[in-house]
Amino acid sequence: MRVVSAEEVAHTLKWDGLIKRLHTTFVNGVESPPRHHHAMHRPDGEATMLLMPAWEAAGYIGVKMVNVFPQNADYGIPAISGLYLLSEGKYGQPLACIDGSELTRRRTAAASALAAQALANENAETLLVVGTGKLAPMVIEAHASVRPIKRVLIWGRNPGKATAIADEYADRFETSVVEELAEAVAEADIISCVTLSTEPLIKGEWLTSGTHLDLIGAFRPQMRETDAECLHRADVFVDTYAGAKGEAGDILQAIDEGVFRFEDIKAELAEVLSGEKTGRASEDTITLFKSVGASLEDLAAAIEVWEALPA
Incomplete structure (x- = not known):
């Protein structure tokens, strides 16, 4: 095993190859049971263990284990760590620990x-990036691979981290650190x-026509990055219905507040990519993923x- x-x-x-691979996998589908989600009570705070299995009908088999320790930020350590075990599908033999x-x-x-x-x-x-963790540079690079991004705005609770990211990408984009989130959203x-x-950062009243809102940080029902007005104003799309129903705090809390219904979700990503359902309705539509x-x-x-690994 490698x-x-x-x-x-x-x-x-590479972004191009990975995005194409994801497109194919979303459209073709795989077997993917609900992920195991375990809360762990640690001496210095709450943590989470995630176990995520999936397999192709006649191909690869895999499972990921992830530990999420939000308190690691206090020690300068990434909040998320884990590994992926990939096996071949004919005999179930492990191929790689990634x-x-x-x-x-x-x-x-x-x-x-x-x-x-x-x-x-x-x-x-x-592009406005809200947050300065390890994922922030990745979304800059990924979005720039599919859209003609020229300007990157960065907001974070730690101005030093925001400045570091802005400096890192200053040779590729017009970058700036923003203090007033409402102005940057507009x-x-x-x-x-x-x-x-766990508290709304983006308010729906700040959104302007044509904006695309990408919410990928909060992954538990108690977490949220937007208020309910964002969902009320936008055409809402999700990665999967099952994940949204079980863990998407932005959606679940808006439903609890009586501002949104699960039936208001326009589509999950596979339906849009396959052409089964429509994506963006017009240039002026506010979309939320x-x-x-x-x-x-x-x-x-x-x-x-x-x-892609060399032999």
């Missing part, structure tokens, strides 16, 4: 870019939220890594 490092994952997962953190970062950003490719206006040039064509917030992550994305990314 051990694949984070560096090898980063080298092999660094799960880098795999997760890149597949998450690529899935959002895939959704933006279908839902954001084609001339979207200004200027953005695409807003990508990559936080573990809520993702909590799906095991089919991890399997697709792991296969992409395995098949």
Whole structure:
């Protein structure tokens, strides 16, 4: 069995290839039971263990284990860590143990870019990234691979981290750190939220026509990055119905507040990509994509890594 490092994952997962692989996997589908979600009570705070299995009908088999420790931010350590075990499908023999953190970062950003490719206006040039964790650079790169991004705005609770990201990408884009989130939201064509917030950061009254809102940070019912007005004003799409119903706090809390219904969701991503349902209705439509992550994305990314590795 081969051990694949984070560096090898980063080298092999090119945005174009990964996004195409995800597109194919969403359309063709895989077997993916609901992920196991276990709360862990640690001495310094709450943590979460996720187990995410998936397999092709006659092909690869995989499972990811992820530990989420939000309190790691206090120690300068990434909040998310894990590994992916990929097996071949004929005999069930393990092929590779792949660094799960880098795999997760890149597949998450690529899935959002895939959704933006279908839902954001084609001339979207200004990207606002809300959050400064390890996922923030990935969404910049992924969205820029599918839309003509020229300007990147960065907001975060830690101005130093926001400045570091802005500096890192200053040679590729016009970058700036923003303090007033409401003003930045009004200027953005695409807003990508990559936080573990439990309180709304984006308010619906700030959104302007044509904006695409990408919510990929909060992944538990208690978490949310938007208020209910965002969902009320937008055409809402999700990565999967099952994930949205079980874990999408932005949606579930808006439903509890009586502002949104689950039936108001326009489509899950596979339906849009296959042409079964319509994506963006017009240039002026506000679109919202809520993702909590799906095991089919991890399997697709792991296969992409395995098949791109040198022999």
